[in-house]
Amino acid sequence: MNKVLITGSEAAALGAKLAKIEVLGYYPITPAFPAMERLSKYIEDGELNCKFIRVESDHSALASVLGGSLAGARSYTVTNSQGLLLMTEVVYHAAGLRQPIVMGVANRALSAPHSRFPEHGDAVSQGATGWIQLFSENNQDVLDNTIQAFRVAEELRTPVMVNYEGYLQSHTLEEVFVPDQGKVDAFLPLKRMPALDVTNPRGVNTVAGPDVYTDYKYIQNAAMEQALELIPKVAADYNREFGANSCGLIEGYMMDDAEHAIVAMGSIVGTARLLVDELRKQGKKIGLVKVKTWRPFPAQAVNQILKNVKYVTVLDKNIVFGVGGALATDIKANLYGQGSMVINGAILGLGGGKCGVKEIKEAVDHTESSENKNRSEWIGL
Amino acid sequence: MAVKNLPIVPSGDPGALVEAANYATWRIFRPVITESAKVNPIVTLYCPDGAITVDESGAEVNYKLCKGCGICAKESEGIQMVPEYTGPKGVF
Numbered sequence A: 001m002n003k004v005l006i007t008g009s010e011a012a013a014l015g016a017k018l019a020k021i022e023v024l025g026y027y028p029i030t031p032a033f034p035a036m037e038r039l040s041k042y043i044e045d046g047e048l049n050c051k052f053i054r055v056e057s058d059h060s061a062l063a064s065v066l067g068g069s070l071a072g073a074r075s076y077t078v079t080n081s082q083g084l085l086l087m088t089e090v091v092y093h094a095a096g097l098r099q100p101i102v103m104g105v106a107n108r109a110l111s112a113p114h115s116r117f118p119e120h121g122d123a124v125s126q127g128a129t130g131w132i133q134l135f136s137e138n139n140q141d142v143l144d145n146t147i148q149a150f151r152v153a154e155e156l157r158t159p160v161m162v163n164y165e166g167y168l169q170s171h172t173l174e175e176v177f178v179p180d181q182g183k184v185d186a187f188l189p190l191k192r193m194p195a196l197d198v199t200n201p202r203g204v205n206t207v208a209g210p211d212v213y214t215d216y217k218y219i220q221n222a223a224m225e226q227a228l229e230l231i232p233k234v235a236a237d238y239n240r241e242f243g244a245n246s247c248g249l250i251e252g253y254m255m256d257d258a259e260h261a262i263v264a265m266g267s268i269v270g271t272a273r274l275l276v277d278e279l280r281k282q283g284k285k286i287g288l289v290k291v292k293t294w295r296p297f298p299a300q301a302v303n304q305i306l307k308n309v310k311y312v313t314v315l316d317k318n319i320v321f322g323v324g325g326a327l328a329t330d331i332k333a334n335l336y337g338q339g340s341m342v343i344n345g346a347i348l349g350l351g352g353g354k355c356g357v358k359e360i361k362e363a364v365d366h367t368e369s370s371e372n373k374n375r376s377e378w379i380g381l
Numbered sequence B: 001m002a003v004k005n006l007p008i009v010p011s012g013d014p015g016a017l018v019e020a021a022n023y024a025t026w027r028i029f030r031p032v033i034t035e036s037a038k039v040n041p042i043v044t045l046y047c048p049d050g051a052i053t054v055d056e057s058g059a060e061v062n063y064k065l066c067k068g069c070g071i072c073a074k075e076s077e078g079i080q081m082v083p084e085y086t087g088p089k090g091v092f
């Protein structure tokens, strides 16, 4: 285990390199590109034995990675925002074809109007695709999640997105502990599961009639439900092997006696920790729930940790138009009938908008004082 | 109700759909090779379904895969699109 100062992009690339990916399909997009640049340098320098497929669009990038995976290769790509939207058709294919692809997503706001800044709208748009989605609080999470993602994906034959925010994480240097290659090899034994065989050609994604389509979807969803059990186990294994401190589905911070809980995912979790520390000093019983696994949604774990609180403030760096924040919507749906706590969603930090300690404090105050309970508030207009 | 036992990766033999639905076809017109020697090998790349092959022995269409889009006939000599269905008068 050695310690390095790297960006989130470098952490993603390093995670993929340690996992010894064999196929990388990529189309350049900002802010995901430095991860690809770093991986292509590893390949060029002979440090990584991987087929780098350069393509003409993000749709083809994921399609090439899907082909690699169907042939039995450990396959990876990275994208964000518009690129992820363009990929969407293949995102569904990969999940339905049960391919253990891992994809880094350097979250960026979606057009229109055009934005190059961080938010979770791109990841949220893919929330129904059947991909497991992990969120990263810091660059250490990016590396840890990427390595764990391959293990989860391959055991469940379900693809995994590792989300980290554009610029805030993709381009920001942080200290990261890097596991030893030998130990990662032992943690991630390569189990080949080729679906294609040149000596016995078959077609994948053949038509499923109404008699079996529902069954296929049921089986796919069952794998997602298994992920709720597997992800914490993989995180525990990882922590044991590497002396790391990686959470599985969720992590509670100062939650033991908390009356008010902030719930968040991604980089804003780190900022919310600062606020919790500050308010705790003033004697306020406040805690924080970090959601690392957003898909599948860890309903039981969330219900358990929130069961005694009076107030819940959910921070969403995304907006589902006409509904509210995606995380708040999930929390509310899953806490239905579980008590009488106030749950307020806060929409903030869209397209790189302000989402510092001050804005989170505003959201927290709002939850405790609001006349309009259980709805979405916009912070920082 | 029990969940059906299905392959993990939804897959089947090439052309499985055509066989499954052998009472039907998605083609309205089928490409027919009229002059094999004149068929430009580039059509093997243009065909969206990999349904046409051209080699020393000539050009051949795999009708299990061909969707009848007509791209090959548009792009090359030696291929003609002919109606698949020649039923009741007035339809074609």
Ligand code: SF4
Residues within 6 Å of the ligand: B030, B031, B046, B047, B048, B049, B050, B051, B052, B061, B065, B066, B067, B068, B069, B070, B071, B072, B073
């Ligand atoms: S008609 Fe279309 S699908 Fe059929 S062989 Fe020609 S190009 Fe291919």
